[in-house]
Amino acid sequence: MDDEWICGRLGEDEPWMLGAVNPPIFENSLFAFATAEELGEAIRNEDERYVYWRGTNPTVDLAQRKLAALERGERAKCFGSGMGAISATISSLVSAGDHVLVLGAVYGPTTQFLRYLEKYGVTHTHVDSLQACDSAIRESTRLLYFESPSYMRYEVFDIPAVTAWAARHGLVTVMDNTWSTPIFQKPLTMGVDLVVHSLSKYVGGHSDLVGGVVVGPSRLIRPLALTEYQLYGAAMSPHDAAKVIKGLRTLPVRMAAHQERGLAVAEFLADHPAVRRVNHPGLASHPGHAVALQQMSGFSSLFSVELDTESRQDVAAFLDLLRHFRIGVSWGGFESLVNAPALTTKESVRATMGIPVGLVRLSVGLEAAETLIKDLGLALEGVGRLA
Ligand SMILES: Cc1ncc(COP(=O)(O)O)c(C=O)c1O
Structure with a gap:
């Protein structure tokens, strides 16, 4: 599947779209069910089933399918902002007592969020190079977070080398790929576990949208879609999903x-x-x-x-x-x-x-x-x- 086809056509030939060249916007806060049994089943699988706007919606889902395919990931979850995606993703991976390694300069509010997590007993250390990770890693380190190119200085990190190092130490890697967009860089193919984006930048492209996404394997996306996505409530609206779809075209x-x-x-x-x-x-x-x-x-x-x-x-x-x-x-x-x-x-x-x-x-x-x-x-x- 090539990227242009994913951006333009993927998921857009469904019978319910009736051949419309732009998908309809599902503007409804809830979905009704034929039986109570069906409703119960849908709620248990709310990461995939249409129940309520704060969970997901067919328009948001279409944007997610395209973004997952573009990043070569299994699943994507869209959020109401890039920070919504970043904070939910980090929260889903750490618990009290855990430590996070931050490689290179990252977006300011990402660092602020990591500082905020200190009140829940999650600590972090900033390092400038992969070599410095060797001395900064602790028994309690769970996660390595980075951007490449990095924030403001646009330093490039060797992604396969970073992910190989993290894998040797049993760490999960999260990378912010907003700078390159999935058109120019596909970190999941280089061993990164989860990729986050602000969709407010190039993907939206028209300065009329704030949104975010996390992409990766179902084993990591499903729990965060069922928990942090639902509980923090930084849901993407179907109107914004339509802007994502338009931006991708x-x-x-x-x-x-x-x-x-x-x-x-x-x-x-x-x-x-x-x-x-x-x-x-x-x-x-x-x-x-x-x-x-x-x-x-x-x-x-x-x-x-x-x-x-x-x-x-x-x-x-x-x-x-x-x-x-x-x-x-x-x-x-x-x-x-x-x-x-x-x-x-x-x-x-x-x-x-x-x-x-x-x-x-x-x-x-x-x-x-x-x-x-x-x-x-x-x-x-x-x-x-x-x-
Ligand atoms: C690299 C990077 N990541 C994430 C974000 C956060 O995205 P949002 O503003 O959509 O919350 C930004 C915003 O400027 C950013 O520059």
Whole structure:
């Protein structure tokens, strides 16, 4: 099954769809049953049967089938946000007294959630490399969590090496694959146990959706669908599932365009005298480029640049001078966006994460690369001290 077919057609030739090219949205909070016996049976298998919106729904199910197939996983469970998927997934795998290893920089609220779990007796340790895992692992370590490329720095981890190490130590691995999307990277085929995504980024693609998903084997998805999904209640709505389905239809072509435009912009910035460094794993100069080529079939368009400055004012002036890039959080949409941790993150947190003052994150949208390059060039020139 190829990815384009999965994104466009998988699950869409069911008789109840009557040949409609877009599936109907099942807008109902509950399903009725012919007999009480049937209702009882459905409730016992609520991860798969349609009972109540907070469990699942045919529209959500269709999105889940497509996402599972794209990631080459057995099953997927969609959530009302990426954090809904991440918090439910981690909670389903740990108990009081357990320890979690976090490899590389991960999305801030994921770390915050791990800190939150400390009040339930779950501890965690951040490590920068696989070598460092050897000394950080404990008797009580159950889970290894990571992103590749990593958050803000876009460091690449050798996924087969990480999963082989984790398997040797009996750990479950969870990887956030939002950056690459399943179009460009399929971690489950490299030994990762569970993959999580924010669907709010490239998969949605139109900045009109917040959603998440976890994909993996039924033995891990079923218990979390029956427990954490139901109890935390971060359910995906059928309307949002329809947006996921719509986003998937164009995901392969959008990702090809994001890749091309992102690389053109990154190459321009890498040659600019006001830029110290560009953190984009698709550039040959990136330290993880060779590993990336082995495990990824392409590159998305979210990356960071380090401006040649130690001044927050210079960073703010640069952002303010941009006319085409908009200033905002999130990423992966049709529109180009910039964000700078020096202006949004506590000084102490930024320093612990090793993020320099001049770091600016860019999400390259679907506009023409020349337009974006011109915008960036003028803004860099406009900040006199940088020129
Ligand atoms: C890498 C990554 N993972 C997860 C999330 C969380 O997703 P959501 O905002 O859909 O909860 C984000 C959000 O920015 C993210 O950047």
